[in-house]
Amino acid sequence: MSDNVLMVLTFKSIEHILEVGGTQSWALDRARARACKYAVLCRNARSARVEGPEAHGSAFLVGRISDVVPSTDTEGRWLVLFSEYAHCAVEGQWEGRNPIRFRTAAEFADLDFETLSFQPMPAILQERQPDTRRGLTIAEAKAGLSLALGVPPSAIEITIRG
Structure with missing residues (x-):
């Protein structure tokens, strides 16, 4: 292949x-x-x-x-x-x-x-690479989870409780 x-x-x-x-x-x-x-x-x-x-x-x-x-x-x-x-x-x-x-x-x-x-x-x-010292944005987290899970970012929902 x-x-x-x-x-x-x-x-x-x-x-x-x-x-x-x-x-x-x-x-x-x-x-x-x-x-x-x-x-x-x-x-x-x-x-x-x-x-x-x-x-x-x-x-x-x-x-x-x-x-x-x-x-x-x-x-x-x-x-x-x-x-x-x-x-x-x-x-x-x-x-x-x-x-x-x-x-x-x-x-x-x-x-x-x-x-x-x-x-x-x-x-x-550089702006495409997340700076882990400042944490992740919601978009960066969705992009990473999307890659790991094999689903589009639109299929990921993140809830923040605080």
Whole structure:
């Protein structure tokens, strides 16, 4: 299963992806995405909010998946974190309407994952890392419990009695 690939159609820029540590706000099967070794990001140039210059449907970035955690953007969705990333430029990789697909590495005739020049991801912004000296916010606690329990943050209720 380690050769499974998550493929997404995104309008986000490379800079944004590197800033958040991966690609996010996806409604997907977390367990299936975590079983994937790579994520191939394809450009959604038809979005009114497109942030990159690549042609529609072209693969522009490959990430080595390190984890899938609750999205920092959209409650109930997922952030696919990368440990490393590699630039690529392979046109015509996207077909269909659903912005998420699962494929195998062998299905990518024009993309050889073993020859890509992977670079380590930049350090994730400090504000994303909870400061345990000050305690946790409700949102941070929900995000952590969500990850541990495999449920969306919206399914967690926290009651404080005092």
